[in-house]
Amino acid sequence: MRQSTNRTWLFDLDNTLHNATPHIFPHINRAMREYIERHLGVDADEATRIRQDYWERYGATLLGLIRHHDIDPRHFLLATHQFPDLARQLVFEKPLLHALKRLPGRKIIFSNAPRHYTEAVLSLTGLGRYFNAIYAVENVRFQPKPMLAGFRALLQAERLDPRRCIMVEDSLPNLRSAKKLGMKTVWVSTSSRRPPYVDVKVKSAVQIPQRCGAL
Template sequence: MQPDFAHVDTWIFDLDNTLYPARADLFAHIDRRMTAFIADFLSVDPVEARRIQKEYFLGHGTTLAGLMADHDVDPHAFLAYVHDIEMDALEENAPLAAGLAQLPGRKLVFTNGDRPYALKVLERLGLGQSFEAVHDIVAMDLTPKPAASAYVGLCTAFDIAPTRALFVEDMARNLKPAKAIGMTTVWVDNGSEQDHDADRSYVDHRVTDVTAWVQSLLEDQ
């Protein structure tokens, strides 16, 4: 393994726009269902619903967190509704499955989505057997990345030594707390980033495609 990664014994991956290409644009479907949920729940028009949605996303980390804080939304009803989408845009990724199988150590998924949705995505990608576990928003006690508690809870749940772990994520801001506790960080710069933070000091490695990056690690062994 390349020297920068030789210490890693736990490989942690975000799910959406990380384990599949951003061009699949699953979030566009989820995004529309979030807007529809808010419009119905708060009895507002779609324009106002979308404004609220994005305000909560920026201020709370997820739209759900804001809705729970201000409107006592049932999180399970919200998650079930917004994740009820078609996944035709996803294709099986045999090269990534093969590459993950060869990486030395444990592999985990760390997502602000819920486990049922994550398992459907992984199955569609042919990655259903690639990961030991999914640590989802429910396991985070509904406090999402980038809250520090989400990362501490992940490490506690799976007995992870942060300095021997690596986290791969398309949202750069979600890497900052990981770096703060000692994880090696990999930013998937694939165009899905939705914030404009100029500070990238907490990014150790920048890649554009996870499959190609995993394959490059194995080629250099």
């Protein structure tokens, strides 16, 4: 790939720049279940079913709660993303710092997580210094990935041509949306398959600088 700086990298956060599976996702899932129990008046099993159903249907539990239950998104996000011991829960590859430093082009965080949590993760890992902007879910009017409206809100705000953007994600539905808009796509996954809308697959974001020529 030509080493120009007129490309823009859009990076997801959870399970793309750090591993949220061991500690953070279980914490969030539990907090969401408890929130749904309290605010919808259902038991734990039904709350779990609702959380999972909305995540599968809309790409984010939040969107289903807004659409069907008129939940205040800011209240929900604040209540479900409280981490008194976040530093101990983070699983992060330190070589990623050097990899991002080597990566040419502008870099933006595009996450379905709330801004306070996103900023905390970036600060604790030291990743924040390598990003030019942060787009958390409230910055795209609570239109989370894979909804095209959220992508378009970011592109419009940053005046970006999607054909000059590269989306780095662990989520295939989100990459499918990026590809529909004309972006290049990088899938962070240990899977052996590679769908046609994925341009490059890496096991870790650390590998991206050495693989960017494939784009």
